[in-house]
Amino acid sequence: MESKIMEIAKAVRPLDGKAMEKAKKRQAELAKPPGSLGKLEEISIQLAGITGKVINEMKRSRLIVLAADNGVVAEGVAATPQSVTLAQTINLTRGITGASALAKYFGDEVVVADVGVNASFHCPEVLDRKIMLGTRNLAREPAMTREQAAKAVYTGIELALDARRDGVDIVGVGEMGIGNTTTSAAVLSVLLGLPAEETTGRGSGLDDEAFAKKKRVIDSAIALHKPDRNDVLDVLSKVGGLDMAAMAGVYLGAAYCSMPVVADGLISVAAALCAVRLCPNVRGYIIPSHASYEKGYSAAAKELGLEPYLKLDMRLGEGSGCPIAFRIVEAACAVMSGMATFAEAEINDDYLADIRGNEDKRF
Amino acid sequence: MESKIMEIAKAVRPLDGKAMEKAKKRQAELAKPPGSLGKLEEISIQLAGITGKVINEMKRSRLIVLAADNGVVAEGVAATPQSVTLAQTINLTRGITGASALAKYFGDEVVVADVGVNASFHCPEVLDRKIMLGTRNLAREPAMTREQAAKAVYTGIELALDARRDGVDIVGVGEMGIGNTTTSAAVLSVLLGLPAEETTGRGSGLDDEAFAKKKRVIDSAIALHKPDRNDVLDVLSKVGGLDMAAMAGVYLGAAYCSMPVVADGLISVAAALCAVRLCPNVRGYIIPSHASYEKGYSAAAKELGLEPYLKLDMRLGEGSGCPIAFRIVEAACAVMSGMATFAEAEINDDYLADIRGNEDKRF
Numbered sequence: 001m002e003s004k005i006m007e008i009a010k011a012v013r014p015l016d017g018k019a020m021e022k023a024k025k026r027q028a029e030l031a032k033p034p035g036s037l038g039k040l041e042e043i044s045i046q047l048a049g050i051t052g053k054v055i056n057e058m059k060r061s062r063l064i065v066l067a068a069d070n071g072v073v074a075e076g077v078a079a080t081p082q083s084v085t086l087a088q089t090i091n092l093t094r095g096i097t098g099a100s101a102l103a104k105y106f107g108d109e110v111v112v113a114d115v116g117v118n119a120s121f122h123c124p125e126v127l128d129r130k131i132m133l134g135t136r137n138l139a140r141e142p143a144m145t146r147e148q149a150a151k152a153v154y155t156g157i158e159l160a161l162d163a164r165r166d167g168v169d170i171v172g173v174g175e176m177g178i179g180n181t182t183t184s185a186a187v188l189s190v191l192l193g194l195p196a197e198e199t200t201g202r203g204s205g206l207d208d209e210a211f212a213k214k215k216r217v218i219d220s221a222i223a224l225h226k227p228d229r230n231d232v233l234d235v236l237s238k239v240g241g242l243d244m245a246a247m248a249g250v251y252l253g254a255a256y257c258s259m260p261v262v263a264d265g266l267i268s269v270a271a272a273l274c275a276v277r278l279c280p281n282v283r284g285y286i287i288p289s290h291a292s293y294e295k296g297y298s299a300a301a302k303e304l305g306l307e308p309y310l311k312l313d314m315r316l317g318e319g320s321g322c323p324i325a326f327r328i329v330e331a332a333c334a335v336m337s338g339m340a341t342f343a344e345a346e347i348n349d350d351y352l353a354d355i356r357g358n359e360d361k362r363f
Numbered sequence: 364m365e366s367k368i369m370e371i372a373k374a375v376r377p378l379d380g381k382a383m384e385k386a387k388k389r390q391a392e393l394a395k396p397p398g399s400l401g402k403l404e405e406i407s408i409q410l411a412g413i414t415g416k417v418i419n420e421m422k423r424s425r426l427i428v429l430a431a432d433n434g435v436v437a438e439g440v441a442a443t444p445q446s447v448t449l450a451q452t453i454n455l456t457r458g459i460t461g462a463s464a465l466a467k468y469f470g471d472e473v474v475v476a477d478v479g480v481n482a483s484f485h486c487p488e489v490l491d492r493k494i495m496l497g498t499r500n501l502a503r504e505p506a507m508t509r510e511q512a513a514k515a516v517y518t519g520i521e522l523a524l525d526a527r528r529d530g531v532d533i534v535g536v537g538e539m540g541i542g543n544t545t546t547s548a549a550v551l552s553v554l555l556g557l558p559a560e561e562t563t564g565r566g567s568g569l570d571d572e573a574f575a576k577k578k579r580v581i582d583s584a585i586a587l588h589k590p591d592r593n594d595v596l597d598v599l600s601k602v603g604g605l606d607m608a609a610m611a612g613v614y615l616g617a618a619y620c621s622m623p624v625v626a627d628g629l630i631s632v633a634a635a636l637c638a639v640r641l642c643p644n645v646r647g648y649i650i651p652s653h654a655s656y657e658k659g660y661s662a663a664a665k666e667l668g669l670e671p672y673l674k675l676d677m678r679l680g681e682g683s684g685c686p687i688a689f690r691i692v693e694a695a696c697a698v699m700s701g702m703a704t705f706a707e708a709e710i711n712d713d714y715l716a717d718i719r720g721n722e723d724k725r726f
Contacts, residue, residue, distance in 0.1 A: 033442070034568065097703070098393075101701030314400055316399040328687065331465055334468035335461060335465065337464075345460070
């Protein structure tokens with residue numbers, strides 16, 4: 001499994017520099033002050049690097065949501081009961097959660113995959129990719145084995161490849177898993193060499209006591225398991241989560257098949273960092289969305305050089321920023337394909353003579 | 364004309380507090396951590412205050428673009444020739460400029476009104492509401508008469524009322540007018556009591572010398588005309604623009620007929636400030652979009668208490684932030700109407716028994 005992942009990672013191409021140069025040139029020709037469309041220009045150039053084409057269209061967009069439980073909730077680090085993971089995993093397929101209601105409204109596809117929900121259930125709308133019934137409690141033992149972590153990553157790769165095969169143009173990465181702000185903070189602490197204090201937020205709403213405990217749990221788990229920060233699978237297996245591991249796989253898979261992939265909030269950028277550490281070329285395929293309120297997000301985004309352009313004070317998770325980010329990416333495409341160049345925007349003299357009256361003395 | 368404006372201003376209702384309370388209550392019942400959808404929640408509550416309804420739909424959105432020329436360009440304060448105003452005014456109706464390409468892609472209506480382009484022309488797609496052939500050069504004389512300023516404001520009011528009559532649910536305000544970052548900075552300097560240094564940016568790309576001149580022109584025009592900062596029409600007529608005045612009218616008119624109105628960049632927030640100074644109740648109807656790169660934007664946004672949620676480094680004008688902001692407003696509506704409440708999100712025991720297998724030992 002691990003060698004398969006490494007094969008994929010090795011095959012990810014750097015962005016197409018020639019296409020990006022052409023896209024830059026085209027942006028400079030469009031009738032507007034240079035650079036005046038800011039991030040929309042940047043995204044259009046990035047898309048050219050990803051697809052190799054200057055003009056891109058995002059006809060089909062898919063939100064891939066990875067669901068899994070985390071044994072660490074036994075420590076009281078989450079404000080929400082574990083049963084909510086299962087309930088919301090199912091609700092995501094019905095379009096009635098935050099992210100899925102948005103996706104439904106905008107016509108984005110939603111694929112929900114169970115990679116480790118702590119319940120055996122049969123809901124045909126949820127893809128059954130279960131690796132285990134939730135992770136172990138990382139406060140006491142490694143969250144999972146290295147093989148399980150690798151299997152989760154590979155599952156994510158496959159989901160991205162499925163999307164490409166289905167004709168999807170862009171994917172977003174979301175998650176559902178009570179306790180996953182703890183695992184994300186833990187993974188970020190290891191990968192960035194930061195104490196829990198600098199990576200940990202209150203998740204869905206911890207009080208002071210539980211918040212202090214959450215940070216203690218993270219710091220001592222890292223001290224206990226001593227994950228190797230240069231070995232992503234070691235980190236993921238010891239203090240990570242199945243959702244995050246699979247999300248890292250989605251980034252890898254999307255990059256492997258030259259598809260742009262939108263990052264969402266904290267868990268999403270933690271997974272993105274894992275993917276980029278496994279394969280630095282992945283970075284070019286990632287498009288940020290909103291700046292999560294959760295601490296740790298900024299540290300990860302900074303490390304990845306991602307500048308989120310949506311400041312919506314959101315911290316819901318599920319990939320809820322993706323349906324909004326898809327619209328921004330569409331906007332970037334619409335500018336590139338729809339705007340006139342300076343040459344095309346010129347109102348030539350014949351036309352002006354035709355439409356302009358005679359009384360104009362000042363023009 | 365002025366008394367008609369004041370009548371409209373007096374008739375603008377404050378936001379519907381009861382509907383906002385109901386909307387807040389509904390947001391608290393939706394299955395998510397409290398406040399976790401941030402600005403989307405805030406916008407949905409604001410919309411309830413505007414329309415009086417908790418569940419809102421934005422089926423028809425319209426970008427209203429006001430086009431006018433500014434005599435002050437004779438001072439060399441703009442990097443772009445004046446003829447571009449006419450060319451882009453026409454191009455806006457063809458969906459090939461930045462804002463109109465975005466609007467076309469997303470299916471937003473675009474209404475372009477000429478309130479003072481410095482050319483007499485006959486283009487049936489541009490509404491002819493011309494008040495004069497561009498303003499006078501404010502460096503030497505007042506930009507227009509008080510009556511002309513009032514006529515421009517009233518024209519904007521009528522355009523908003525037309526939108527409502529056509530069944531539009533939300534409008535955005537854009538502009539096209541070479542030289543209007545100068546007039547906007549001048550109006551903001553007066554209304555905020557700030558020197559040009561703190562309100563003036565480089566517009567579409569001035570060099571150092573022209574930029575310094577632009578600031579000198581603004582400061583000395585204000586010293587010359589001494590506009591009364593407590594009299595918006597005096598300020599607009601002396602150092603403003605026809606586009607800005609009409610935009611202020613759109614805000615007033617939208618608020619008058621209980622319609623949300625999206626502000627765009629610098630000129631748009633300068634106009635919004637004019638409208639709010641004419642009628643403080645208008646503030647509640649304004650929804651921000653992106654944070655413009657132009658200096659002056661932040662000062663105006665701060666004064667208005669507008670927190671832009673899009674950081675796209677855009678400074679194109681035309682209302683180019685509106686088609687993106689409309690999507691955010693739609694997202695706010697989709698959350699309010701599409702998400703399940705905690706009660707609805709519960710997976711009841713019968714259903715669980717049905718979907719859950721027997722091997723679950725930990726749930």
